[in-house]
Amino acid sequence: MSSTDQTGASFNTFDHRKYRRTPVLPKADRRWPAKQIESAPIWCAVDLRDGNQALIEPMTVSQKQRLWKLLVKVGFKEIEIGFPSASQHDYDFCRWLIEENQIPDDVTIQVLVQAREALIERTFQALEGAKRAVVHVYNSTSPVQREKVFSMSREGIIEIAQNGARMVKEHAERHPGCEWMFEYSPESFSSTEIDFSIDICNAVIDVWQPTPEHKVIFNLPATVECATPNVFADQIETFCDGINKRDSIIVSVHTHNDRGCGVAAGELAMLAGADRVEGTLMGNGERTGNMDIVTMAMNLYSQGIDPKLDISNADEIVRVVAECTQIEVHPRHPWVGDLVYTAFSGSHQDAIRKCLAQQDPSEPWDVAYLPIDPRDIGRDYQSVIRVNSQSGKGGVAYVLEQDYGLEMPRWMQIEASRAVQAHAEESAKEVSPNEIWSVVEKAFMKAPENLALQGYSLDRTNENEMVSATVQNREGVVETIKGQGDGALSAFCHALQQYLNIEIEIVHYDQHAVGSGTDASAVAYVQAKINGERYSGINRNQDTISANLNAILVCVNQASEKMLEQTA
Numbered sequence: 001m002s003s004t005d006q007t008g009a010s011f012n013t014f015d016h017r018k019y020r021r022t023p024v025l026p027k028a029d030r031r032w033p034a035k036q037i038e039s040a041p042i043w044c045a046v047d048l049r050d051g052n053q054a055l056i057e058p059m060t061v062s063q064k065q066r067l068w069k070l071l072v073k074v075g076f077k078e079i080e081i082g083f084p085s086a087s088q089h090d091y092d093f094c095r096w097l098i099e100e101n102q103i104p105d106d107v108t109i110q111v112l113v114q115a116r117e118a119l120i121e122r123t124f125q126a127l128e129g130a131k132r133a134v135v136h137v138y139n140s141t142s143p144v145q146r147e148k149v150f151s152m153s154r155e156g157i158i159e160i161a162q163n164g165a166r167m168v169k170e171h172a173e174r175h176p177g178c179e180w181m182f183e184y185s186p187e188s189f190s191s192t193e194i195d196f197s198i199d200i201c202n203a204v205i206d207v208w209q210p211t212p213e214h215k216v217i218f219n220l221p222a223t224v225e226c227a228t229p230n231v232f233a234d235q236i237e238t239f240c241d242g243i244n245k246r247d248s249i250i251v252s253v254h255t256h257n258d259r260g261c262g263v264a265a266g267e268l269a270m271l272a273g274a275d276r277v278e279g280t281l282m283g284n285g286e287r288t289g290n291m292d293i294v295t296m297a298m299n300l301y302s303q304g305i306d307p308k309l310d311i312s313n314a315d316e317i318v319r320v321v322a323e324c325t326q327i328e329v330h331p332r333h334p335w336v337g338d339l340v341y342t343a344f345s346g347s348h349q350d351a352i353r354k355c356l357a358q359q360d361p362s363e364p365w366d367v368a369y370l371p372i373d374p375r376d377i378g379r380d381y382q383s384v385i386r387v388n389s390q391s392g393k394g395g396v397a398y399v400l401e402q403d404y405g406l407e408m409p410r411w412m413q414i415e416a417s418r419a420v421q422a423h424a425e426e427s428a429k430e431v432s433p434n435e436i437w438s439v440v441e442k443a444f445m446k447a448p449e450n451l452a453l454q455g456y457s458l459d460r461t462n463e464n465e466m467v468s469a470t471v472q473n474r475e476g477v478v479e480t481i482k483g484q485g486d487g488a489l490s491a492f493c494h495a496l497q498q499y500l501n502i503e504i505e506i507v508h509y510d511q512h513a514v515g516s517g518t519d520a521s522a523v524a525y526v527q528a529k530i531n532g533e534r535y536s537g538i539n540r541n542q543d544t545i546s547a548n549l550n551a552i553l554v555c556v557n558q559a560s561e562k563m564l565e566q567t568a
C-alpha cells in the first residue's frame with residue numbers, strides 16, 4: 001500500500017515522511033522550566049469514565065461499585081463516575097451512588113456529556129438528588145476535528161461549545177438543590193491552535209460567568225499525545241496567561257500516554273500553571289492509556305511532597321484495578337509493579353544491603369537503587385533481593401541473613417556466592433531462598449561424615465588449651481583424640497593433624513550468635529588450608545565450641561573426601 005504527499009509523491013509503508021512535526025510555540029516568556037512542583041494538584045480520577053470507555057468489556061455495575069470504593073479509599077475528592085447519557089450501566093451506577101447514599105460528604109462526583117441537548121437532559125436526570133456534582137461538557141476543537149469530523153468553521157465549533165455551556169447552565173438552574181460545578185474541555189486541545197483554545201474557552205466564560213467564589217474548570221486534554229511534554233507545557237502556560245478571568249478558572253489537564261509521556265506532560269503542565277490533574281490508577285485508558293495518577297502521586301511522594309492520596313496499600317490497588325479492568329499490571333510498572341523493588345544484579349544487591357544496614361530510621365531515606373522505602377507501600381524487604389546468575393555475594397549474603405540469620409564474613413560470602421552462582425548458571429533459573437540455603441548447606445555444612453564429633457572436653461593450663469575430643473570415623477569406630485594449642489580450635493586442629501597425619505592451617509575464622517536467651521545458638525565459619533588446599537565450613541550449634549570444632553570438621557571431611565576420590 002502506498003499513499004501520496006502534498007506534492008503528489010507516493011509514501012511507502014513505514015515512511016516517516018508521511019508524518020508532520022508538531023510545531024513548538026514561539027514563546028519568549030517561558031517561565032515553567034525554572035519552577036518546581038511544591039504541592040499535590042487537585043486530583044480527579046477518571047477510571048470509571050475514560051478508563052471504562054477503553055475496555056474490551058466495559059465494567060459492570062458491580063465492578064464499578066468496587067472500583068468506586070477503592071477510589072474513595074485512596075482519597076480522591078473528585079471522581080468522574082461515567083457518561084450517564086451514553087449507557088444504562090453508567091446511568092444505573094450514577095443512580096446507585098445517589099439513591100444508596102454512597103457518596104461521602106467530602107467527595108464530588110463528575111459526569112461527562114457531549115454538548116448535545118438530549119444527552120445533557122438525560123445527564124441531569126441521572127444526577128437528580130445529588131448534593132454536589134461537576135457536569136463536564138466537551139466538544140472537539142482541533143483542525144482535523146473541525147474540518148473532517150464536524151465540517152465546521154471555528155465559529156461553528158464555538159457555537160457548539162457555547163450552546164452546550166448554556167444548556168448545562170439552564171438545566172442546573174432548574175435544579176437548585178444541588179451544588180453544581182461546571183467543567184468544559186476543548187477536546188483535542190493539544191492539537192488545537194492555542195489562540196483558538198483560548199478563544200473558545202473565553203466564549204464559554206461569557207456563558208458561565210464564573211467568579212473567584214464560583215469557579216469553573218477548564219480541562220485541557222492531550223486527547224492524543226502528539227509532542228514532547230515541553231510543547232504541552234508551553235501550551236498550558238500560554239493558556240493560563242491568555243485566558244480571561246484566570247482567578248475564576250481552575251485549570252485542569254488530562255493527558256494521554258500515546259508517546260509514553262503522559263505523566264511527564266502532566267507534571268510539566270503543573271509547572272506551567274495547571275491546578276488540577278485528571279487521570280487513572282495505573283494509567284488505564286484510551287489506547288496507551290491516561291495519565292497514571294499512581295505514578296504521578298508517587299513521584300511527588302518520593303520528592304517529599306504529600307501526594308494527598310494514600311498509596312500505602314499498593315497491592316490492593318493493583319489487585320482491584322486488575323480485577324475490575326481485566327488488565328494485568330506490568331511487573332515493572334513504575335512504583336507498584338511486582339519487580340520494581342527487586343534487585344537481581346550483584347552490584348545493586350551489594351549496594352542495597354550496605355545502605356539498608358546503615359539506614360537510620362530517623363534520617364531521610366538514602367538507599368542506593370531504592371528510590372523509596374518499599375515498606376511505605378506495603379512491600380517488605382524479603383523480596384528486595386532475589387538471586388539468579390547475575391547476582392553476587394551481596395545478594396546471597398542478604399538472603400541468608402534475612403531468612404536464616406547467617407551473618408557471613410566477607411570471605412565466606414565470596415565462597416557461598418561462588419557455589420550459588422554455579423548452581424544458578426547450571427539451572428538457568430532464579431534461585432529461591434530455600435535453594436540458596438540447600439546449596440550452602442550441601443557445600444559448607446554437610447560434608448560427608450568421614451569423621452563426626454561426639455563430644456569434647458577442654459582443659460586450660462597456663463597459656464595452652466588442651467582438647468580431648470571423641471570422634472567417630474566412617475567405619476563407626478569411636479576414638480579419643482587429643483591436642484593442644486592457644487585455643488580450642490587450634491588444639492583440635494593439632495589433634496586432627498596427629499590423628500589423620502595431615503597439615504592443617506586455619507586461614508579464616510569467624511563466629512557470631514544467632515537469637516537470644518534460651519533459643520540462642522552460635523554459628524562458626526572456618527576456612528582451613530589442608531595439605532595446601534583451602535576448604536570452608538559452617539556449623540550452627542547450641543554450643544559455641546561445638547560450632548567451632550564442627551566447622552573445622554566440615555573442612556577436614558571435605559579434604560578427606562577429595563583425597564579418597566583422588567586415590568580411588
Ligand SMILES: CC(=O)SCCNC(=O)CCNC(=O)[C@H](O)C(C)(C)COP(=O)(O)OP(=O)(O)OC[C@H]1O[C@@H](n2cnc3c(N)ncnc32)[C@H](O)[C@@H]1OP(=O)(O)O
Nearest residue numbers: 053083085086087114115116138139140149150160187223
Ligand atoms: C476523548 C474522549 O474520551 S471523548 C468521550 C468519548 N466517550 C464516548 O464517546 C463514550 C460514550 N459515547 C457514546 O456511547 C455515544 O457516543 C453516545 C451514546 C454518547 C452518542 O451516540 P450517538 O448519538 O449514536 O452518536 P455518536 O457518538 O456517533 O455521535 C456523533 C455525532 O455527535 C456529534 N458530536 C460528537 N461529539 C460531540 C460533542 N462533544 N458535542 C456535540 N456534538 C458532538 C458528532 O458531530 C456527530 O454528529 P452527526 O451525527 O451529526 O454526524
Ligand SMILES: CC(C)C(=O)C(=O)O
Nearest residue numbers: 138185187188221223
Ligand atoms: C473528554 C476529554 C476530556 C477526554 O477524555 C480527552 O480529551 O481525552
Ligand SMILES: [Mg+2]
Nearest residue numbers: 050223254286
Ligand atoms: Mg481522555
